[in-house]
Amino acid sequence: MTPLYTQINSVGSSILVAENIDGGYIVPDRRLFIHAVDNVSFTLEGNEVLGIAGESGCGKSTLAKIVYGVIEPPLIVRRGRVLIDVGNRNLIDILSSDRETIRREIMWKTLSYIPQNSMNVLNPMKRIRDHFIETLKFHGIEVSKKDVVNYTREVFNSVGLPIDATNAYPHQLSGGMRQRVVIALALMLKPRVVLADEPTTAVDVVTQLGILSFLKEWQKETKCSMIVISHDMGVHAYMDNRIAIMYAGNIVEYGDAEKVFTDPLHPYTKLLIESLIKKGEKSIKKGILGSPPNLANPPPGCRFHPRCPYAMDICRKEEPLETRIGNNYRVKCWLYSNSRR
Amino acid sequence: MSEPPKIFVIVGETGSGKSTLLKLILRMLIPDGGTILYKGRDIFKLNREGVRWYRREVQAVFQDPYESFNPIRRVDTYLYDTAKFLLNIGKSIEAIPIIDEVLRFVGLDLERIKGKSIKEFSGGELQRVSIARAILSRPRLLVADEPVSMLDASLRVSVLNTFKEIRDKLGSSIIYVTHDLSTAYYIGDEIAVLYRGVLVEKGPMDVVYSEPLHPYTKMLLDSILEPDIRIKERIKPVKLSSIEISEFLAPGCKFANRCPYVKPICSSKEPPSIDIDRRTVSCWLYIK
Ligand SMILES: Nc1ncnc2c1ncn2[C@@H]1O[C@H](COP(=O)(O)OP(=O)(O)OP(=O)(O)O)[C@@H](O)[C@H]1O
Ligand code: SF4
Ligand code: SF4
Ligand SMILES: [Mg+2]
Numbered sequence: 001m002t003p004l005y006t007q008i009n010s011v012g013s014s015i016l017v018a019e020n021i022d023g024g025y026i027v028p029d030r031r032l033f034i035h036a037v038d039n040v041s042f043t044l045e046g047n048e049v050l051g052i053a054g055e056s057g058c059g060k061s062t063l064a065k066i067v068y069g070v071i072e073p074p075l076i077v078r079r080g081r082v083l084i085d086v087g088n089r090n091l092i093d094i095l096s097s098d099r100e101t102i103r104r105e106i107m108w109k110t111l112s113y114i115p116q117n118s119m120n121v122l123n124p125m126k127r128i129r130d131h132f133i134e135t136l137k138f139h140g141i142e143v144s145k146k147d148v149v150n151y152t153r154e155v156f157n158s159v160g161l162p163i164d165a166t167n168a169y170p171h172q173l174s175g176g177m178r179q180r181v182v183i184a185l186a187l188m189l190k191p192r193v194v195l196a197d198e199p200t201t202a203v204d205v206v207t208q209l210g211i212l213s214f215l216k217e218w219q220k221e222t223k224c225s226m227i228v229i230s231h232d233m234g235v236h237a238y239m240d241n242r243i244a245i246m247y248a249g250n251i252v253e254y255g256d257a258e259k260v261f262t263d264p265l266h267p268y269t270k271l272l273i274e275s276l277i278k279k280g281e282k283s284i285k286k287g288i289l290g291s292p293p294n295l296a297n298p299p300p301g302c303r304f305h306p307r308c309p310y311a312m313d314i315c316r317k318e319e320p321l322e323t324r325i326g327n328n329y330r331v332k333c334w335l336y337s338n339s340r341r
Numbered sequence: 342m343s344e345p346p347k348i349f350v351i352v353g354e355t356g357s358g359k360s361t362l363l364k365l366i367l368r369m370l371i372p373d374g375g376t377i378l379y380k381g382r383d384i385f386k387l388n389r390e391g392v393r394w395y396r397r398e399v400q401a402v403f404q405d406p407y408e409s410f411n412p413i414r415r416v417d418t419y420l421y422d423t424a425k426f427l428l429n430i431g432k433s434i435e436a437i438p439i440i441d442e443v444l445r446f447v448g449l450d451l452e453r454i455k456g457k458s459i460k461e462f463s464g465g466e467l468q469r470v471s472i473a474r475a476i477l478s479r480p481r482l483l484v485a486d487e488p489v490s491m492l493d494a495s496l497r498v499s500v501l502n503t504f505k506e507i508r509d510k511l512g513s514s515i516i517y518v519t520h521d522l523s524t525a526y527y528i529g530d531e532i533a534v535l536y537r538g539v540l541v542e543k544g545p546m547d548v549v550y551s552e553p554l555h556p557y558t559k560m561l562l563d564s565i566l567e568p569d570i571r572i573k574e575r576i577k578p579v580k581l582s583s584i585e586i587s588e589f590l591a592p593g594c595k596f597a598n599r600c601p602y603v604k605p606i607c608s609s610k611e612p613p614s615i616d617i618d619r620r621t622v623s624c625w626l627y628i629k
Contacts (some may be wrong), residue, residue, distance in 0.1 A: 288496070
């Protein structure tokens with residue numbers, strides 16, 4: 001069975017391209033569609049860390065599931081493609097490939113996914129070490145037991161896991177430990193892309209910094225690309241080269257992380273950055289008024305308009321277009337749109 | 342806790358014993374030994390009227406606002422019930438102005454919450470309702486357990502500011518439990534750091550923050566990932582290792598396995614706590 005390769009030249013040197021992704025959840029009994037990802041596009045270059053930030057419920061994990069191609073009911077994808085370079089500029093569209101192709105060519109090998117809930121990846125009936133051995137076997141990689149032991153010893157040490165954990169069953173480990181097992185599993189085959197959804201949720205600050213330092217070093221060493229999803233702007237400040245800020249299913253601002261942190265353009269990003277509490281700050285800060293919208297019935301026009309201090313008439317009626325600013329920087333707001341009427 | 346009102350922050354990781362401590366303070370657990378005195382009274386030896394008095398004096402706000410309310414009950418009924426039980430105000434007509442006042446204090450009002458159930462609120466709004474309920478009896482002490490950790494960044498600050506206003510305008514003291522050192526600094530007057538069930542350092546926020554004495558406090562402060570892009574250059578990467586399991590059983594300092602300054606005595610004998618420079622610290626480094 002030969003996988004379906006598509007040669008596409010328009011994507012430059014990008015290793016992964018997500019184009020116009022639109023998806024969400026169907027809640028049949030209530031006839032609702034939760035529009036969690038609305039026309040989202042981004043590119044991932046070689047050897048970079050791209051962050052995806054945004055508040056709880058804005059659609060980050062939904063986007064991650066779509067990018068990885070785990071689309072199970074009630075999740076549906078209505079539009080878009082996710083192209084990934086599986087080597088030699090052979091691009092596969094994850095969304096139109098069959099499961100078998102994804103399992104053989106993509107999972108663990110080209111793209112590794114560390115989901116927010118690591119229990120979804122680990123088989124509760126199998127010991128941790130068997131997960132490592134079987135993943136290698138599945139990809140036809142012959143290694144001795146000793147090599148597997150050496151690999152796990154090294155990586156477990158780097159992420160602060162006791163070596164004994166290899167003999168445990170997943171349920172015998174804490175949530176934070178399981179997540180670190182999945183990190184070790186995800187890096188084993190040296191994938192070109194690592195997609196990590198909240199990789200440090202259930203751990204303390206010291207362990208968090210340890211895991212992130214390790215991921216960062218790994219990325220630099222292997223020159224792979226990484227997508228880091230987190231609601232925590234501290235994680236992004238430390239990890240990202242570029243960042244996408246999501247609000248209610250849209251990417252509202254996208255580009256160089258330093259620029260987004262120091263000179264954001266979108267009103268939501270501005271307020272968000274201003275509301276962040278830094279170490280040693282006591283001066284009174286202001287939050288953002290109101291709360292994020294219900295994605296089953298998002299506000300018309302700009303989804304941020306009910307909370308935006310700059311909202312204009314057009315914002316309440318028409319969805320803002322994305323404005324490109326310079327190279328590879330985008331903002332989705334009428335304030336920056338030339339076609340503003 | 343004495344006057345003037347203060348925000349006293351307890352910082353510790355999961356498993357450091359903060360939740361147990363809070364449950365004791367709230368009389369949700371009975372201690373194996375020791376007593377807790379509040380205004381000179383042993384809180385585990387109160388009669389019925391004493392329990393009511395204690396509830397009026399000491400109130401709590403918990404981490405998950407969605408767990409504080411029953412999803413099939415109207416949210417406003419909780420406020421009426423509290424008014425009835427703690428303030429003896431059974432007639433809703435009399436309770437309305439008092440309830441409206443506390444709701445306004447947290448940035449809401451009765452009109453906005455009337456008749457609604459929890460799914461009609463955002464997490465931030467619901468957390469503010471539970472704060473309103475807690476301050477209805479004008480408690481002298483408010484205990485808050487990670488009250489903003491479930492809230493979005495954009496909602497977090499306004500809830501934190503509400504706690505400062507409770508201290509400043511209502512004159513209540515607050516015990517604020519968190520693992521997040523940045524919010525701890527933003528809100529707290531005093532800080533206590535717990536590690537594996539042991540108090541390692543305690544003192545005024547400013548001194549502990551600017552010159553931490555205990556090696557664990559130092560490590561925590563050095564590991565905070567600030568939401569500031571310059572953190573990339575500033576922070577020193579941490580190397581983890583696999584030896585962190587036997588800490589609970591160790592006879593000496595619980596931090597000995599991870600401590601960069603560990604001395605021979607540390608792993609055999611528990612360090613005593615001593616007072617230096619306006620604070621208390623438990624570490625052999627400071628024993629002369
Ligand atoms: N299985 C599901 N069925 C229905 N709705 C869902 C489902 N999973 C998520 N949602 C909804 O889709 C929206 C986006 O959820 P998603 O998990 O992508 O958010 P997120 O940005 O990852 O949030 P968090 O930071 O809390 O992880 C939310 O409104 C959520 O309630
Ligand atoms: S489009 Fe309008 S409402 Fe939306 S963020 Fe921009 S100014 Fe505010
Ligand atoms: S007592 Fe010893 S091991 Fe414990 S913190 Fe102090 S120096 Fe480190
Ligand atoms: Mg998520």
